[in-house]
Amino acid sequence: MALTPRLDLRQSQSLVMTPQLQQAIKLLQLSNLELTAFVEQELERNPLLESEDGDRADPADQPEQPETRADAGADEPILDGPGTADDAMDVDYDNLYNNDSAADGIGGEAFADWSRGGGGRHDFEDGDANLEQTLADGATLRDHLLSQLNMDIHDPADRLIGLHLIEMLDESGYLIGDLAEVAAKLGCDLGRVEGVLARVQRFDPSGVFARSLKECLALQLAERDRLDPAMAALLDNLEILARRDLPGLMKVCGVDAEDLSEMISEIRALDPKPALRFDHAVAQPITPDVLMRRASDGGWLVELNSDTLPRVLVNSRYYAKVSGVARNKDEKSYLSERYQSANWLVKSLHQRATTILKVATELVRQQDAFFRHGVQHLKPLVLRDIAAAIGMHESTVSRVTSNKYLATPRGIYELKYFFTQAIGSNDGGDAHSAEAVRHRIKALIDAEGRDILSDDRIVELLKGEGIDIARRTVAKYREGMNIASSVQRRREKSLGV
Incomplete structure (x- = not known):
């Protein structure tokens, strides 16, 4: 076979991470503060973008507040997304996020400071403060x-x-x-x-x-x-x-x-x-991205916090005006690129909002027992469970649940806090939450009398209840609850402690 140069035509499919797709993925994982800063930069960079609260914004273009229900056992929620700008570019977003696989002495002034409430001092040390101690480390x-x-x-x-x-x-x-x-x-x-x-x-x-x-x-x-x-x-x-x-x-x-x-x-x-x-800023409250409240029929209503949603529009009329008087090819190319970029940003923000709402809604639905009955009813949950339920990739769910907060009747939580480990069942039944298994281990130890339960014995008892668990897992959970080993507990019993 002769080794000679030749030209061949081949067809293949591959995922290309375009700059627009990279930007959409980046927007998804940003917190609300980071997103606001990013949008402000784009407003300065792109003359065709304008803030919705600007003077030229049309009241008719105000977006509707996305809201959806999250009832345990309900079907896939239907989302009412925010409105988009006029004359926006037609882009298929169906799989936008789904294709991402990739003392000295007694007394002193300290007592007077103490009785007065301290003043500006942080401790009881005398003398001048060390300048290095006043530097903030962030x-x-x-x-x-x-x-x-x-x-x-x-x-x-x-x-x-x-x-x-x-x-x-x-x-x-x-x-x-x-x-x-x-x-x-x-x-x-x-x-x-x-x-x-x-x-x-x-x-x-x-x-x-x-x-x-x-x-x-x-x-x-x-x-x-x-x-x-x-x-x-x-x-x-x-x-x-x-x-x-x-x-x-x-x-x-x-x-x-x-x-x-x-x-x-x-x-x-x-x-x-x-x-x-x-940093004293720690005392500032967290602004939640998603709000949750009880519906009149006993279910849950989940909606995005409008205060955290940036509102930007594409000024199509300004684009039409300046593009008609463009003098050369470079100016027309620049305007076209800015117009497409502006439309893409608006659509990416819309997709980010609906994706966060969809993930939060499914989280609320699957953790319904926690919101109704308390912390002891947390359900074992992993990213794959949410991804499969809403038809998205696990990496998308991971990005959504990072730095996003949900305001609930029980407090404000980061979305990732609702993911807990699961302990398998040895009889083919439903998995047990790790939190429930910990409670069972503690109950067994609290109920022991003279016969101290070893970790191996606890494993046998749990397996008899249909919980498939290893001895090292029992030991880890026991140590996590600050419960002494069987040897230490037996010694304390003998001493009457």
């Missing part, structure tokens, strides 16, 4: 605590409780609000909320989630293993410390002057407002 308290929450708490229900507690922090890191209200809102026991609070109070910075100055200082001392009876008595009498009644303090604490001096030095080294080192 980190926010909420992000810092969320990263610890995701790493230390694996139970999805406990994570939701922890998320609520994070949102209840003031700018100093103190917990404001009533725990009973959290329990009522989430439909769970008060004891469970208190248990999650005890776990998050071990987060960094030390002293965060305290409900009083005494508790804040006690948390920091406990972390340093310095919360002995004498120190506890000192914390119980902070008002005596503020009055600088040293003889009275020595009497109630049962210590001499030297010990009291050391104790006061330790107290002054603590931080009474542990969160002030972080």
Whole structure:
């Protein structure tokens, strides 16, 4: 066979990531703040785009608010999308997102500052502040605590409780609000909320989630293993410390002057407002992308938050005017490209809105039991479940659920928080949620008498109930709930602890 150059014609199909498709995918994963910034840049760049609240906007072009129902067991919702600009380019969007596979001494001014409420100081240290400590590192308290929450708490229900507690922090890191209200809102026991609070109070910075100055200082001392009876008595009498009644303090604490001096030095080294080192913007409320409310017939109505939707229009009349007086080919080409780009942006924003609404509606439908009965009824859910129900790719659902928030009667949640792991069934039945399995493990251990249940025995009992679970999974869940091993529990039983 001779090796000679030749020309061949072949036909093939391939997915081409055009700039327009890349832009549409980028818009889908942007948060509402990022989207607003992007649209503002496009308004400055494209002379054919204008904001809908501009002077030239036609009131007849106002978009309708998308709204849909989300009833458990209902058919696929019909979406009423927002209106589009006149003379928009005809583009097939059916599969736009579906083809994406790819102390020194006692006393001092600190006591006066303390009794006055602190002023502008963040701690009890004397002397000038270190300039380096005043530099902001850009980190926010909420992000810092969320990263610890995701790493230390694996139970999805406990994570939701922890998320609520994070949102209840003031700018100093103190917990404001009533725990009973959290329990009522989430439909769970008060004891469970208190248990999650005890776990998050071990987060960094030390002293965060305290409900009083005494508790804040006690948390920091406990972390340093310095919360002995004498120190506890000192914390119980902070008002005596503020009055600088040293003889009275020595009497109630049962210590001499030297010990009291050391104790006061330790107290002054603590931080009474542990969160002030972080960005204060964490106290700002989240603006939800999707709103949810109960319908008159008992179902749920899901709609987009109009405050987060950018409103842009294509000025077709201006395009027709300037294109008619274009002087050369380059000017006509530029105007045509700007016109197509403007139309594509309007359609991409419309598709983004309807896609977010469709995903949120399906999430509400599948997690209906949680919204009705509380956190213990979270359903095991993965991206594939939502993608299959609405006919989209998993990567699309992943983008939609990131940095998008849903306002519900039980609070504001990021969409991704509704995805929980599932534990399979060994009898062919429905899968069990990981949260429900954790509750069952805890119930078995709480009910044990003299016969301590090993992890292997718990596995046998769960399999007898139709739950297919491995021993290492039982151990992981048990450790996640801060339950000691069978050996430790047996030892504590024998000691009568």
